[in-house]
């Protein structure tokens with residue numbers, strides 16, 4: 012294949028643009044923020060779960076407290092009724108003894124229930140405190156997540172700027188190449204990653220392998236407009252005075 016040496020040299024510009032586009036693509040997929048976000052997301056989810064578990068525990072305790080209070084109210088009502096009967100003076104001696112006995116039992120029961128309620132309230136207070144702590148932890152985790160996402164978006168925006176600029180460069184360059192040369196370049200780039208590189212100091216700029224002496228002398232004897240490719244990596248080797256021929 013033949014191509015004007017100036018056109019061949021312009022392939023280096025295209026290769027540079029493509030190299031930068033590849034770097035943009037690579038950075039986009041491997042930016043450290045992605046791993047950081049995945050980790051932060053995991054942490055935030057654990058904190059969310061902890062908060063939900065705490066709210067559930069608090070709800071359960073609230074229901075227990077209400078049930079306990081209701082039971083205490085019922086015992087108190089029964090005590091009031093008994094006291095009323097005793098004060099009313101309409102009961103006989105036997106009934107009076109029974110009522111007094113019942114009142115003693117009820118008062119003991121009330122004291123037990125009130126102790127239990129106090130214990131419940133203390134537990135509830137501790138769980139509520141845990142909940143506040145879990146809330147702070149969750150807020151911290153969400154903040155770390157948002158921070159990492161913000162940095163990712165910022166980095167992505169920077170990459171997008173480079174991409175847009177380099178896409179425009181590429182669109183301008185591409186039509187300046189003859190179709191067969193561009194097709195060769197694109198095919199090699201697709202298969203090997205680099206379509207064209209400078210032959211510099213006898214070294215292929217794409218694979219960095221030194222071209223052997225017999226090949227160098229063959230290239231040196233080749234017309235300048237002949238397209239030469241690397242035997243190792245197939246890249247188009249662009250010749251300049253730096254090529255060491």
Ligand SMILES: [Zn+2]
Pocket residue numbers: 215216217218219220241242243244245246
């Ligand atoms: Zn090579």
